[in-house]
Amino acid sequence: MNFKDLLLRAKDGDQQAKEEIFLMYRPLLFKESCVNGIFDEDLFQELSATLIHCIRMFKL
Template sequence: MSFDELLFRAKAGDMEAKTEIFAMYRPLLIKNALVNGRFDEDLYQELAVELMKCIRYFRDAE
């Protein structure tokens, strides 16, 4: 399945698609949740929430 289709399904509320996208971006979220070399759980959670918002508010190119 292409990323476009996965994103479309996630935006439509498909939890499996959201989970797959989250798994794809998890390493990036972890990397960006490091503060002074230490993992910040709160920051990780905030980044995860923002990822889900980005999926919800993504506008298709028409």
């Protein structure tokens, strides 16, 4: 399955598709959640929520 199909499934509410996308982006979320070499859990949560929000708002 390609990313576009996965994204459309996630947008339609498919929880498994959302989890797959989250797992794909998880390493990037961890990387971007480090401030001065220290992991910021609150920032990770915010970035994760933003990712899910963007999936819901996705338009072709």
